[in-house]
Amino acid sequence: MGGRHTLHIVGAVLILIQATCCLQVKKFPLLMPNVYPDREESYFCTPVRVVPDKSFYIVGFEPVATMDVVHHMIVFGCSKPGTTDPFWDCGEMASDSSSTLRKANPCAEGSNVIYAWALNAKPLQLPENVGFQVGEGSKIQYLVLQIHYSKKFKENESDNSGLNLIYTEEPQSKLAGVLLLGTGGAIPPRSVTHMETLCQIREKKTIYPIAYRTHTHSLGQVVSGYSVRRDKSGVDHWSLLGKRNPNTPQMFYPIFNKGPIRYGDRLAARCTMDSTNRTDYTIVGPKHDNEMCNFYIIYYVEEGTPLDMKYCISEGPPYFYWRNEENDLNNIPDDEASNLI
Structure with missing residues (x-):
């Protein structure tokens, strides 16, 4: 996988673990780049581009966050990110005109959720031979981390919460998808x-x-x-x-x-x-x-491939x-x- 920072690329190459007896996997740190939530109810997004001429298979997720700091976080797979800035304001109801950050959705095209976390949830490892395909052969060309901070940070504080993506370059026989059911x-x-x-x-x-x-x-x-x-x-x-x-x-x-x-x-x-x-x-x-x-x-x-349907949303009560x-x-x-x- 490619990244904004050399640190990400080095980390992806050097940190190896063994998820099963035979599968070689690596860790890729998808983290906020020391952001400063300067108001309550802040939503920040940060992107990483997947190397375009390779396929990768995400087989696990390791949170690097606590509920004391992070209300929740979501990883989106995108065809195109909301922007290619290092980070941006991706709150649906962002209305603070004093913010200097660009405002955009997590994805500009091809949005789908592949992971979500809150309330100190534990790591997730997918079953054997199951993985989320990203990169070549997939519509997912970018991964975008969205974090919701409910509290304003103190001056001189910043945050680099996020998660480690556990991935392999070995093709997985069963492709994973996520379907989100929700309401208005x-x-x-x-x-x-x-x-x-x-x-x-x-x-x-x-x-x-x-x-x-x-x-x-x-x-x-x-x-x-x-x-x-x-x-x-x-x-x-x-x-x-x-x-x-x-x-x-x-x-x-x-x-x-x-x-x-x-x-x-x-x-x-x-x-x-x-x-x-x-x-x-x-x-x-x-x-x-x-x-x-x-x-x-x-x-x-x-x-074949996972469902084209990613969301099932009703009007609600x-x-x-x-x-x-x-x-x-x-x-x-x-x-x-x-x-x-």
């Missing part, structure tokens, strides 16, 4: 609200889920995700992919049901949000007092619910989806 919407005060999303696999590919991750801010109580398959008699069968209290470490956990998800199946997620102690509406947004409802799925394909007639769902597991037991 608004949560009314003094209520328990379900934020829900639903989408159908419309590509003639079979995916095998291997890990899931939940993400909300402070109102989230339970996040659950399902695959839904309809039998010939018209009955929907809901298979639980994962369920968790999002206030626990927001790492990727082993999937509950590893069965294949095929063309025509649907994916669904629900976040149960408790706003009984709030007196105003809570909207979806990037700030810590906004909310998010996200369910990530890491999967692999045994043939008060407009979108599983029970809406146009969704044509039945056998909905209301109690299971909303409770940890």
Whole structure:
């Protein structure tokens, strides 16, 4: 992999570990270049270009961050980054006109999430023979690290949080992808609200889920995700992919049901949000007092490339619910989806 800094290139060459008995892997440090968050709710992005004439396979992620400093971080794969600056302001709601940083999205083209971290989550290693392909033969030509800092730093402080990418140049037989299920919407005060999303696999590919991750801010109580398959008699069968209290470490956990998800199946997620102690509406947004409802799925394909579909996003409450007639769902597991037991 190529990098902005010589240090990155040297680190990538010299630091070797053994992930399995036979796979030679290297570490690549993808870190913030000593940024200074000069206000609350700062979002910074920093890019690295992948060497264009080689293929690499990312097989693991090692966080180099703590929740005391970093609210959350995401690694995007991009065809083109938002800019090629060493770092930039990539907050969705960046409005501080005094900032001298360029404002841009993480990706200008071909955006897809390949990793996310929060709440002191542990490292992630993919199963044997599974990897995210980047570089030649892939649409991912850049990797962009986005970090959300919820607090303003003191003067003369800076940060180089990030993560080590564990990668190999040996081709992996199973290519990995990430599908993000999420919602928009608004949560009314003094209520328990379900934020829900639903989408159908419309590509003639079979995916095998291997890990899931939940993400909300402070109102989230339970996040659950399902695959839904309809039998010939018209009955929907809901298979639980994962369920968790999002206030626990927001790492990727082993999937509950590893069965294949095929063309025509649907994916669904629900976040149960408790706003009984709030007196105003809570909207979806990037700030810590906004909310998010996200369910990530890491999967692999045994043939071909991962799904072109990267995101499954609904309008959320008060407009979108599983029970809406146009969704044509039945056998909905209301109690299971909303409770940890």
